[in-house]
Amino acid sequence: MSKQVWKGAALLNPAPPVLVSCGRPGDAAMRPNLITVAWCGTVCSAPPMLSVSIRPERHSYGIIKTSGVFCVNLATRALARAADWCGVKSGREVDKFAAMGLTAAPAASVDTVLLAESPVNLECRVTQVLPLGSHDLFLAEVQAVDIDESLLDAAGRLHLEKADLLAYCHGDYYTLGKRLGGFGWSVRKKPKRR
Amino acid sequence: MSKQVWKGAALLNPAPPVLVSCGRPGDAAMRPNLITVAWCGTVCSAPPMLSVSIRPERHSYGIIKTSGVFCVNLATRALARAADWCGVKSGREVDKFAAMGLTAAPAASVDTVLLAESPVNLECRVTQVLPLGSHDLFLAEVQAVDIDESLLDAAGRLHLEKADLLAYCHGDYYTLGKRLGGFGWSVRKKPKRR
Numbered sequence: 001m002s003k004q005v006w007k008g009a010a011l012l013n014p015a016p017p018v019l020v021s022c023g024r025p026g027d028a029a030m031r032p033n034l035i036t037v038a039w040c041g042t043v044c045s046a047p048p049m050l051s052v053s054i055r056p057e058r059h060s061y062g063i064i065k066t067s068g069v070f071c072v073n074l075a076t077r078a079l080a081r082a083a084d085w086c087g088v089k090s091g092r093e094v095d096k097f098a099a100m101g102l103t104a105a106p107a108a109s110v111d112t113v114l115l116a117e118s119p120v121n122l123e124c125r126v127t128q129v130l131p132l133g134s135h136d137l138f139l140a141e142v143q144a145v146d147i148d149e150s151l152l153d154a155a156g157r158l159h160l161e162k163a164d165l166l167a168y169c170h171g172d173y174y175t176l177g178k179r180l181g182g183f184g185w186s187v188r189k190k191p192k193r194r
Numbered sequence: 195m196s197k198q199v200w201k202g203a204a205l206l207n208p209a210p211p212v213l214v215s216c217g218r219p220g221d222a223a224m225r226p227n228l229i230t231v232a233w234c235g236t237v238c239s240a241p242p243m244l245s246v247s248i249r250p251e252r253h254s255y256g257i258i259k260t261s262g263v264f265c266v267n268l269a270t271r272a273l274a275r276a277a278d279w280c281g282v283k284s285g286r287e288v289d290k291f292a293a294m295g296l297t298a299a300p301a302a303s304v305d306t307v308l309l310a311e312s313p314v315n316l317e318c319r320v321t322q323v324l325p326l327g328s329h330d331l332f333l334a335e336v337q338a339v340d341i342d343e344s345l346l347d348a349a350g351r352l353h354l355e356k357a358d359l360l361a362y363c364h365g366d367y368y369t370l371g372k373r374l375g376g377f378g379w380s381v382r383k384k385p386k387r388r
Contacts, residue, residue, distance in 0.1 A: 001310065001311070001313065001342045001343075001344070002342070002343045003315075003340045003341060003342050003343065004340070004341050004343060004346065005302045005303075005338050005339070005340050006338065006339045006340075006341055007338060007339070008241065008242045008316075008317075008335065008336035008337050008338055008339060009242050009316075009336060009339050010236045010238075010239050010242045010243075010244070010336065011242075011268075011314060011316060011336075011339050011354075012210055012212065012234065012235065012236050012244050012266060012268075012316060013210060013268065013314075013354060013359055014208065014210055014359055014361050014370060015210065015235060015236065016206055016207060016208055016209065018206065038236070039235065039236045039237060039238070039239070040206065040235055041206065041209060041233065041234055041235025041236075041245065042204045042206045042209065042232070042233045042235075042247070043233060043245060043247045043326060043329065043331050044204075044233070044247060044326040044327045044328055044329045044331070045204050045233070045327075045328045045329060046327050046328040047202065047326075047327050048202045048203050048204045048205075049204075049326055049327070050204070050206050051235065051237060051245065051331075053236070053237045053238060072206060074205075074206075074207065077374070080374045080375065081380045082380075084375065084377065084378065084379055084380040084381075085380040085381060087377070088377075088378055088380065088381050089381070108199045109199075116195065117195070119195065120205060120207075121197075122202075122205060122206060123202075128324075130322075130333075132237060132238040132241075132243055132333070133238045133239075133240050133241050133243070134238055134239045134240040135237065135238045135239060137237050137238070137245075137333075139324075139326070139331075141202065142202035142203060142204065142205075143202050144199050144200065144201060144202055145199070145200045145201070145202060145203050145205055146197045146198070146199050146200075147197060147198050147200060148195045148196070148197050149195075149196045149197065149198060150195070152198065158364070160205075160207060160363060160364040161363070161364070161366065165207055165208055165363060166374070167208050167361045167370055169354060169355070169359060169370060170352070170354040170355070171376050171377045172355065172373050172374075172375070172376050172377070173373070173374045173375055173376075173377075174370040174371055174372065174373055174374065175370075175371035175372045175374065176208060176361055176363060176368040176369075176370070176371050177368055177369035177370050177371030177372075178368065178369045178371075179366050179367070179368055180271070180274045180360070180366075180367045180368065180369065181274070181278065181366070181367055182365050182366050182367075183278065183281070183282075183365045183366070183367075184278065184282055185278055186275045186276075186278040186279040186282065187278075187279060187282050187283070
């Protein structure tokens with residue numbers, strides 16, 4: 001390989017383009033909103049924690065900073081257009097749930113809404129906010145997860161491969177493609193032939 | 195949809211299964227190592243910053259904490275087996291570069307190594323370490339990015355879709371699949387027909 005050295009850039013890819021829901025019904029200053037975030041990730045297994053980074057000028061920033069709660073709703077192929085649209089539009093000007101024909105349902109463990117049409121909702125409580133520059137980093141504990149029963153088998157095991165999740169890579173939305181193997185496949189012994 | 199409410203879990207998917215390189219040649223306590231990390235993400239655009247979360251008991255943890263530098267090397271289909279293997283094995287027992295036939299090359303801007311066989315290397319300097327529980331969160335600025343010329347067109351524009359990057363989803367490695375659209379496609383006017 002022959003490489004060029006560029007100045008630093010946000011080129012960690014692919015990322016999960018999740019729909020973050022926030023706000024609560026009946027509170028005029030906190031009307032439920034959706035913002036699409038790809039600057040996010042898991043940060044801890046125990047306790048389960050994730051991070052989302054949001055620009056202070058975004059409408060959802062104030063709602064989440066004030067309320068301290070939000071939901072991360074995984075984006076599927078069926079939600080691709082909504083994911084893109086909710087990342088471009090502002091909740092200051094439009095009710096994104098209504099405009100996209102989507103449903104804000106109450107979360108089970110935190111006082112905010114989740115996106116009913118997403119099959120996996122991570123209910124989060126903010127533990128820390130770190131200003132970094134263009135974005136503030138919200139660290140949050142996942143208090144509960146809502147999972148659509150269509151993703152569960154008879155034994156109650158989660159089959160996330162059925163969710164048809166999206167990946168975001170350098171400005172483009174993709175489906176997931178071919179499964180190459182599961183964690184640990186490189187060291188697993190092959191079954192002996194008879 | 196009919197949902198079950200589970201207790202909190204690290205179910206933010208898909209994630210980028212990156213190979214993190216650290217250490218430096220000629221320093222016995224800092225022998226170059228690779229660790230695969232899916233608990234990572236972009237956290238800021240300006241300055242460009244990312245996070246990686248590492249368990250304190252991992253061999254790379256001490257190297258990165260002491261040196262304050264590492265590289266994030268994007269994982270491709272050609273690196274899938276190495277990515278899995280480097281996530282399972284420990285650098286205390288084996289030289290992962292040698293075992294996988296991979297090359298540790300000096301980074302341009304930080305005193306550590308990058309994975310030469312990865313077409314995109316993000317050279318990072320740690321700014322903050324936050325203990326969260328099972329994992330410590332390393333926040334880092336991307337100082338430089340090394341990009342293979344095979345991903346650049348004649349105008350010098352990056353075509354990351356040529357890199358055949360991997361996604362990691364709930365324990366499985368995937369290629370990226372069908373491209374559904376670019377950022378903003380949901381609001382772009384369709385060209386008029388003549």
